[in-house]
Amino acid sequence: MLFDTHAHYDDAAFDTDRDALLEALPASGVGLVIDPGCDVKSSERALMLAAQWPHVYAAVGIHPEELGGMAEGDLERIEALCTQDKCVAIGEIGLDYYWDDTRKEEQKALFIRQIELALQKELPVIVHDREAHGDCLDIVRRYRELRGVFHCYSGSAEMAEELLRRGWYLGFDGPVTYKNARKTLEVLAVCPLDRLLIETDSPYLSPVPQRGKRNDSRNLSYIVERIAEIKGCSSQEVEAAALKNGRRLFKI
Numbered sequence: 001m002l003f004d005t006h007a008h009y010d011d012a013a014f015d016t017d018r019d020a021l022l023e024a025l026p027a028s029g030v031g032l033v034i035d036p037g038c039d040v041k042s043s044e045r046a047l048m049l050a051a052q053w054p055h056v057y058a059a060v061g062i063h064p065e066e067l068g069g070m071a072e073g074d075l076e077r078i079e080a081l082c083t084q085d086k087c088v089a090i091g092e093i094g095l096d097y098y099w100d101d102t103r104k105e106e107q108k109a110l111f112i113r114q115i116e117l118a119l120q121k122e123l124p125v126i127v128h129d130r131e132a133h134g135d136c137l138d139i140v141r142r143y144r145e146l147r148g149v150f151h152c153y154s155g156s157a158e159m160a161e162e163l164l165r166r167g168w169y170l171g172f173d174g175p176v177t178y179k180n181a182r183k184t185l186e187v188l189a190v191c192p193l194d195r196l197l198i199e200t201d202s203p204y205l206s207p208v209p210q211r212g213k214r215n216d217s218r219n220l221s222y223i224v225e226r227i228a229e230i231k232g233c234s235s236q237e238v239e240a241a242a243l244k245n246g247r248r249l250f251k252i
């Protein structure tokens with residue numbers, strides 16, 4: 001069974017066929033999905049999808065890109081949502097200096113407040129780290145008890161080793177299938193099978209040979225095949241390990 005630990009089915013890209021697509025996933029081998037929220041509204045939609053579909057779970061949180069659109073009381077609403085049924089993590093949260101590097105301190109403060117919420121509620125976190133590796137590592141280092149995944153991991157192998165030592169999981173997505181994936185290959189070399197998660201980040205980041213098209217969880221098999229090829233094991237081993245890891249981290 002494939003477990004897509006990161007897919008945004010609440011996204012408008014799925015408005016025309018969301019129900020049909022989600023209904024078809026188990027028969028196509030995808031038996032579990034986590035839909036992470038990016039703001040209050042998408043977190044609410046993720047929880048609604050989780051309530052509707054037995055194989056869908058949700059995470060709630062405010063993505064660093066949504067910082068500018070935040071309203072008074074949003075964090076309190078995330079706090080109320082995270083205790084709802086089938087909410088398995090706080091996410092996606094983190095730092096994104098690619099998108100905007102002018103409000104770093106505000107991004108960090110938002111990240112820290114949500115990490116502290118996760119610790120208080122004993123939930124793992126789903127971290128978005130884009131071109132902010134040093135600051136992300138610096139922040140998560142302060143919280144020894146904190147667990148979670150660096151989603152679509154894009155840092156160095158050296159940083160990966162430190163995160164793994166600290167008990168973190170690493171998420172791998174469509175980019176493992178891209179030609180310029182050299183750094184990801186180095187990371188996969190240091191990441192043991194029992195610490196990786198497989199994700200699509202649908203509707204984004206479609207793997208080869210679907211690159212450029214809307215992504216969905218059925219494309220997870222291309223990511224699994226490529227990881228298996230790199231690690232020198234079978235696709236079944238990668239699939240089984242990722243399922244076990246996802247169940248362990250998110251307590252599903």
Ligand code: NI
Pocket residue numbers: 006008036092201
């Ligand atoms: Ni995402």
